[in-house]
Amino acid sequence: MSGLTSTATSLMQMMxxxxxxxxxxxxxxxxxxxxxLCGTALYRAVQDQKRGESMMGAxxxxxxxxxxxxxxxxxxxxxxTVGFSTGNLSTFSYTPGSGSGxxxxxxxxxxxxxxxxxxxxxxxxxxxxxxxxxxxxGSPPGTVWRGTTHFVAGIFLINIxxxxxxxxxxxxxxxxx
Numbered sequence: 001m002s003g004l005t006s007t008a009t010s011l012m013q014m015m016x017x018x019x020x021x022x023x024x025x026x027x028x029x030x031x032x033x034x035x036x037l038c039g040t041a042l043y044r045a046v047q048d049q050k051r052g053e054s055m056m057g058a059x060x061x062x063x064x065x066x067x068x069x070x071x072x073x074x075x076x077x078x079x080x081t082v083g084f085s086t087g088n089l090s091t092f093s094y095t096p097g098s099g100s101g102x103x104x105x106x107x108x109x110x111x112x113x114x115x116x117x118x119x120x121x122x123x124x125x126x127x128x129x130x131x132x133x134x135x136x137x138g139s140p141p142g143t144v145w146r147g148t149t150h151f152v153a154g155i156f157l158i159n160i161x162x163x164x165x166x167x168x169x170x171x172x173x174x175x176x177x
Contacts, residue, residue, distance in 0.1 A: 027072050034068030037061055042125070046132040059125070066121050113160055120157025127151035 041062035048055045067074060130147030133139050156163055 030068045030071035034065040034071070037065030037068060039065075041065060042128050045125075045129055049129060049132050050136075055129070062121075062125055066118075116157050116160050120154045120160070123150045123154030123157060125154075127154060 041058045044061065045055045045058035048058055127147040127150035130143050130150060134143035134147065
């Protein structure tokens with residue numbers, strides 16, 4: 001009987017040793033699938049726009065792609081919400097400036113940053129729609145510039161943590177150079 005127990009223990013240990021590699025494979029697959037879904041959604045949105053159809057399906061597909069690209073943070077946040085401690089990978093466990101003791105913005109909960117990033121993805125998506133509209137005849141003047149503005153604002157919102165850290169470094173509020 002002890003041989004069976006040691007075999008089961010060694011099998012469990014081998015599975016536990018393989019879990020990090022499996023997790024890396026799963027997150028890589030989710031990221032690549034998310035990028036493909038985002039690209040497909042943008043193409044579908046342009047096609048739907050040309051036909052004059054609703055782009056709701058393309059928008060949902062794009063949001064699903066964004067969710068898969070951010071798979072690690074979604075899983076980590078969900079497990080933290082359920083009550084499991086997940087370390088420092090969780091988006092919701094991070095608050096900017098938490099180590100600087102009373103720095104401006106340190107009381108802002110990190111879910112606000114998740115919401116800002118979501119609006120950044122929406123702005124980037126809207127930029128591609130505006131750029132596709134500009135190719136049609138009879139489009140309003142300035143559509144390309146509106147799309148470019150949406151794209152730049154979306155990029156800033158998607159990278160809000162890095163942008164605020166960089167600005168804090170320039171203003172002397174952080175560990176900038």
